Amino acid sequence: MAAMLSPAAPLDADACYRAVAAHDARFDGAFFIGVTSTGIYCRPVCRVKTPRRENCRFFTHASQAEGAGFRPCLRCRPELAPQRQAWSAQDASALLAQHAARLLDSPDAWGDGAPSVAGLAQRLGVSDRHLRRVFEAELGVSPLAWLQTRRLLAAKQLLADTRLPIAQVALAAGFASLRRFNAAFVAQYRMSPTALRRDGGAPASTDGISVTLSFRPPYDVRAMLQFLKQRGIAGVEHVDVDAATVARTLRLDDTCGWLACRFEPAAHRVQVRVAEALAPQLPRVIARVRAWLDLDADPAAIHAVLGADFPDSAGLRVPGTLDGFELAVRAVIGQQVTVAAARTLTTRLVERFGVPLATPIDGLTQMFPTPAVLAAASGDALGQLGLVRQRQAAIQALARAVDSGQLSLHAGADVAQAMAALTALPGIGEWTAEYIALRALRWPDAFPAGDVALQKALSPNGQRLTARAAQARAERWRPWRAYGVLRAWQPSTLKLSNS
Template sequence: MPDHDVTLQPDACYLALKAKDARFDGRFFTGVTSTGIYCRPVCRVRTPRRENCRFFAHAAQAESAGFRPCLRCRPELAPRAQAWSIQDASATLAQQAAHLLDEPEAWGDESPSVEQVAARLGVSDRHLRRIFEAQLGVSPLQYLQTRRLLTAKQLLADTALPITQVALISGFASMRRFNAAFVQHYGLSPTQLRREGADDGETRTVKLGYRPPYDVRAMLGFFAARRIDGVELVDVERSRLGRTLAIEAQGRTHTGWLTATFDEPRTQVVLEVSEGLCEALPAVIRRVRALLDLDADPQAINAVLHASFPQGDGLRVPGAANGYELAVRAVLGQQITVAAARTLAQRLADRFGDPIETPVPALRRLFPRAEVLAAAEGDALGQLGIVRQRQAAIVAIAKAVAQGRLRLHGGAPLDTTVAALKEIPGIGDWTAQYIAMRALRWPDAFPASDVALHKALGVREAKHPAREAEAASTPWKPWRSYAVIRAWSSL
């Protein structure tokens, strides 16, 4: 059988495989016909012979062709492929559909169907199936099944969660279907796949891969400048950050803490999650990947931005562990310095955040819940130094989130969410674009009215600086969010 993705160049893939090149991790997978196993390009086993290798753009393609995931390099740890285009409509549709299937929070506690995804994208389910299979070589259901299996495989390997719980939070409706899928795809039962000696303490540790280059110090420095004491910790020297977190999953609110430590030699992040967040682990993993922008493709981004920003090849767009929290903090930061915004956020957390017990002294408080800020009195917010217009915007955001009218995560519909944000008094284009960049994970967001951006681009003295900045940004599409981060870093 030929390789499914005609854009892959088998000889180039084989060279990357021989070099164990982490820049290509997640961009393709290698199926070895002599073993029936598929691997990441960074797998440390002996390189197979060229004639025994088949190359696939997605893990689902490899599994559809009959290959099983490698138990050593573990394909579920690879950063996910992200392709963005402003020209190829078919590729864009397929990639957006895959993105929705990858995003657990896009569907709440429901299991997405092809019909639901098609409706979100404004096409018929028949058209979506046809385009998806033509672009990715597998059906949407095959892609979703592979994603569920790899999620379950990671939980089985890295945690001691009960197998029935693993099946549930991975998206399987019953243990019978879960066991049948494992046997059919992997030739093993979930019990056989589970590693002996999995951690059974009060925390769970999982590994998350990324593609180099990655400027770890710049990313941690960004978070350090905005850190809320008690809610977040940032240790630049130890390449570590942590925070408290509340997350909705399985119809309940789960609270706890997490830490993420960069292991740069292995191009991975070691994520430690408290017991209280374990039932929401797939969503937590997804949020941390978004927070640290671990799925970015530097090769594609640098091809567009390197000429304009040669010093920024390792920079990523900082995300958000909680989109609602990011939106509140964005409002607090309107037209003031980062230090002043941090002071206001600290006061807000100290006044309205719930205390939480953790073994990490620096983590002792949750960011204020939406329900709490939705009911906050103007006088209480005013005493913190928050001006009246921003008080109203914060309360409006909190009410919309608490009532389920506004969802702020990577699976939210971009256009309608941005429009809903702009309808809130006190939120203009700058704030909406900033939220889209960091919380909605839109790679082409561009806050054209940003004063620091005007300074970096040299248009601050122009008659219409926002218009000049917008015009200057055209060559940077579809990666303008990354261009913004690079421009800010140049200051």
Template sequence: MPDVFHSPAPPASTASAADDDEARYLALRARDARFDGRFFTGVTSTGIYCRPVCAVRTPRRENCRFFTLAAQAESAGFRPCLRCRPELAPQALAWSVQDASGILVRQALRMLDAPQSWGACEGGAVVAQLAARLGVSDRHLRRIFEAALGISPLQYLQTRRLLAAKQLLTDTDLPVTQVALASGFASVRRFNAAFNTHYGLNPTQLRRQGAAPDGVQAGARAVRLGLRPPYDTAALMGFLAARQIHGMESIRTGPGAQVLRRTVRLASAGTVFTGWLEAGFDDGRPQLWLRISDGLQPVLPQLIARVRALFDLDADPQAINAVLHPSFPEGDGLRVPGAFDGFELAVRAVLGQQITVAAARTLAQRL
């Protein structure tokens, strides 16, 4: 299938737009996980938007509208599907090295995706702060957002907050007050109003009792994170296992058992949260499950962002393979392993200058 989803900018012509939409519909019919997160489908007959991997019956072509971002679908009046859950889709947009405005928009999206920035300020102050970080005026930022995406920065941020809240409501037992604060809302009143306005639901209506995935002990609550296949699980877990720091990490590899466990210390809004996380790959489905201790639930959005970076879940395999395959055809599904935070990554990089991986790991354990 042609790769037609590099840029969120509107198509240059009506003909190319029709071609793009036909390609998207083919991916939707095939439930092709490679396109998960690359676009969303709004179904006019139901008023709901879905991921291309949604398991519901494929809608008729004339009832489908296609969007690059979830925020665009919500701005057009569609509500997120409660079955495929758009908040689980892989993120990250491809970068352009030619269009300066496109680069600016994509950098702004990355900043708005960072959970630590969600609750920094409210209203127009968000745009002013973001524009200052990017070195442009807030008027210019709003203008290029509207031209490239058809939505404002505030609309995009609101969707990110609401989808994060939706995941917390669905996958955790956190009180609604804590869900609102963890998702960047200044008050429960504003959270309830936004949720009802956008989704026509009361937040408590999303509460459910979900079954734990395979490999997770009974009764545990797990969050599922989407990824785009192919994904070389064995290669990435083997890399992490060779560098695990005993006493802090435990990595189990092997057929049917690809699991990482580690301790966590995370500061947020002046409070330090400690606990543990467990992450493993779901056999047969392109996703990773994440389980955390109760003490870390208030910072679940931040943890999800860090786990996605650690496992490189938002990578575009087609872009990787286009570079690797000519000289390394056996590298299908490779990813770039990350670290839990910047300080840890810096320390590992310095100690990694040792002669062997084992020597670097020994020094890291001593430290």
């Protein structure tokens, strides 16, 4: 059934129906089921009575289901499903459509502006007409319909999970006005936003807003949390592996806040609490959390490529970041030092240049320094922390590039452009750029070939391979080399095949 998940392959309706009948969480978000007798579309995990086979239609994306006239189920809530991410396309048209969809799905890709088809075409270097034609041919809907579905589902989650006024919900979801939001909501869902929030939304709380995010199993929660804990910065983040929780501070533009995540592995979901101050930007927060914890990964597609070399590690994910600039600074500090040493140096940086933040969570007391602050920091002040001159220069150059807007480090950024800009900075080489691409840019094929631990792990006799030999060894992992790197960093999972 894994072939059903291939982005290039058409859906196998019979296989989809079997997954629906089994409520199989492995296929959550991989497709949606429209029920013609009710006009509702659901996730495969929906617990309503399984509809008759002849009443079912299957769609790869929620926007396709809505374009066919189906409304989202109020019980399984399609907006909570993991997103379907495609990276394996080979031809130019499919790659263009995938990149366009990725940009539309990334709130951080547009800064203070609103996404538009014209702006999207300009960013991709094609005409509006060509973009619409390719997008519709590859994904079955127009770019505008895709964007409208994303906005409406984001609004639906805000209405259900928060007590934000409806006018704020409209703006947070990306609508230019309350009038347009109400009109689009009623036209698509055949009910008003007020009617959907018939129970008053989420209960009032002084302890943040709660939202639920889903993921596809398997997911090695312990491995993810151990990775984050080993690199945790005191005051900025707190990880409890046994309690399956992780919390940290977060800055969005000029707003500072916090969030706390609790994994529920048996239910294949994460419960997230977010500071009230961040409520107006909740869709951005959700997108960043999904990238940070790699909740949208497709284990079946990834393991189909990596399983021969890593048969027992299908649940490993690639840890991301909530802040691309922070991750980049940490990568620079971590050059040629141990993980423990890098953590110590980064903690000193936060203590010297960060700002305090009051939170309701024990251990969360600091915000990571802004690009503007580190761009203005003197070499002497950085040197006093134990950073050598090369690292000082790299951090200052990186901070200036991000602060000026010349460099964007988020999941929707152009990978090639960002990596070229990174390696043009002093003190940032291929290893650092690849590591930043792996975690901050969320490039699943990133491969830091110069990594010493990786070179040793890939060697049959335990000796270091050259970077070129490591790349040759990992060639068969494309387009999931980043996931291969995470598996190789855990030696017990590596069983190199002879193929």
